[in-house]
Amino acid sequence: MGHWVSPGVGDVGSYQVAGTPFVIASTNAAATKTFEYVTSAVTVSSSTDGATISFGDTADTAFTLQKAGTFRFEVKCKTVTITPNGGGDVSAVIELTSIPATSLEQHNQANLGS
Numbered sequence: 251m252g253h254w255v256s257p258g259v260g261d262v263g264s265y266q267v268a269g270t271p272f273v274i275a276s277t278n279a280a281a282t283k284t285f286e287y288v289t290s291a292v293t294v295s296s297s298t299d300g301a302t303i304s305f306g307d308t309a310d311t312a313f314t315l316q317k318a319g320t321f322r323f324e325v326k327c328k329t330v331t332i333t334p335n336g337g338g339d340v341s342a343v344i345e346l347t348s349i350p351a352t353s354l355e356q357h358n359q360a361n362l363g364s
Contacts, residue, residue: 261349288328289344294323295341
């Protein structure tokens with residue numbers, strides 16, 4: 251009999267077969283979602299320049315999309331916040347793994363580098 255590995259942050263197979271979708275969208279304000287499972291990738295689409303996305307860091311950090319379009323981020327996180335700019339639309343398709351969010355430590359970008 252083989253040994254079955256439980257889904258966890260270091261389990262490569264959990265990311266390779268990830269893809270359970272979750273969709274969020276917003277027009278006028280920030281939209282935040284905290285997941286029960288760790289993400290594998292986040293694809294963001296914005297109709298205007300300047301929309302932002304944050305990946306649940308403990309600090310108030312956000313990545314600004316310099317132009318309208320669709321962008322893919324391969325990230326492990328458990329919270330995603332998208333914010334439109336100037337009344338535009340922003341949406342995100344989040345690919346979830348089978349890894350429980352409790353397996354992933356809270357990001358603290360201040361501790362990752364200077």
